[in-house]
Amino acid sequence: MIGAWLRVLQCSARALGLSLIAGTVMTGASLVRAADRTTPAPQSVPVVQLPGWSQDRLDGLRQALTRQCGLRSPPAPWPQLCRELPPAAELRSWIEQRFVAWPLADDKGRYEGLITGYHEPLLTGSRQREHDRQTPLYAPPPEVASIAQSAANPSGRVRRWHTRAEIESGQIDGLEPIAWVDDPVEAFFLHVQGSARVQLRDGSWLRVGYAGHNGHTYRAIGRVLIERGALSRDEATAPGIKAWLRANPGQAIEVMQSNPRYVFFRRLEHSAADGPFGSLGVPLTAGRSIATDRSRIPHGTLMYLDGIDPLSRRPMRMAVVSQDTGGAILGVVRADVFWGAGDEAEKRAGLMREMGRLWLLWPADLGPPAVVTRTLAPR
Secondary structure (H helix, E strand, O other): OHHHHHHHOOOOOOOOOOHHHOOOOOOOHHHHHHHHOOOOOOOOEHHHOOOOOOOOOOHHHHHHHHHOOOOOOOOHHHHHHHHHHHOOOHHHHHHHHHHHEEEEEOOOOOOOEEEEEEEOOEEEEEEOOOOOOOOEEEOOOHHHHHHHHHHOOOOOOOOOOOHHHHOOOOOOOOOOEEEOOOOOHHHHHHHHHHHEEEEOOOOHHHHHHHEEEEOOOOOOOOHHHOOOOOOOOOOOOOOHHHHHHHOOHHHHHHHHHOOOOOEEEEEOOOOOOOOOOOOOEOOOOOEEEEEEOOOOOOOOOOEEEEEEEEOOEEEEEEEEEEEEEOOOOOOOOOEEEEEEEEOOHHHHHHHOEEEEEEEEEEOOOOOOOHHHHHHHOOO
């Protein structure tokens, strides 16, 4: 029973998206540009016609596909596709011959949507509390199972538990910490990222992952800081918000607690060489795994992304695989790119907040899946 609901809850989150910390405030020009791109219902196109397809080296893509093919029951239609998966040298031609590309549009017919990024933080801490400045990472209490079940039922009302402020007051009985993190700001951001590696005092690593939340609605503290005049919209990036919290310790706790959602964690027992596990149940592959809205995009779907690199500002066009999800990743044209771990991954994820396009790559002999057909239907 516990294993079943943990499977439902398992996700990385970035999957929740650093963009939501910042409030994801797009410029008027970006929104107008997205709104203008409405056309009649799309038709599938050959993969070779995708913008930048021939420039994508596809490095790491086969690894991402192999990981989901290693599942006991790969998501449809991959049971058959996994039996056909060729060596890396033949992957490009196989995709070109086996798949067609369906351009994705949102419910209003717009072909552009928000593309963000997330990463796996590297933190420091201890298994036992060493001083009062440390922040606990709690295992999920039994009540989280019922919260997960209510969230999985769209027709029902999501149950709520104690708020972040109430949990952090230390007055809630029965909570079990799995680790103590040294930096409270990094601990808060971990609640958005959903997974991390914590380096312990003896040099060993503890990997933790998302195991549920308290059922409260997420509130972006970047938007809170903008509304208060503490940060401008341009400053409300992940690095900007972290800097403000550290520079204003007297207000930081109250600002962080303005987000009532609280995330619980569990220990992950797998190699540190692998990425964190996404909600599909496989390690995520840097630059190839993305989080999408599972109610709209099937798990394990091969996709193609046309966006902007947040560092170079050049076109970023690449094949990706939907292997994760998150409560803040909603809609058809919406993706969160996993960038891995380390300083560059953190910088790229923190700055990535761009409009982009998505295609669903689907076997040519099957047609698009039903959840996408509803979006693609003529209006």
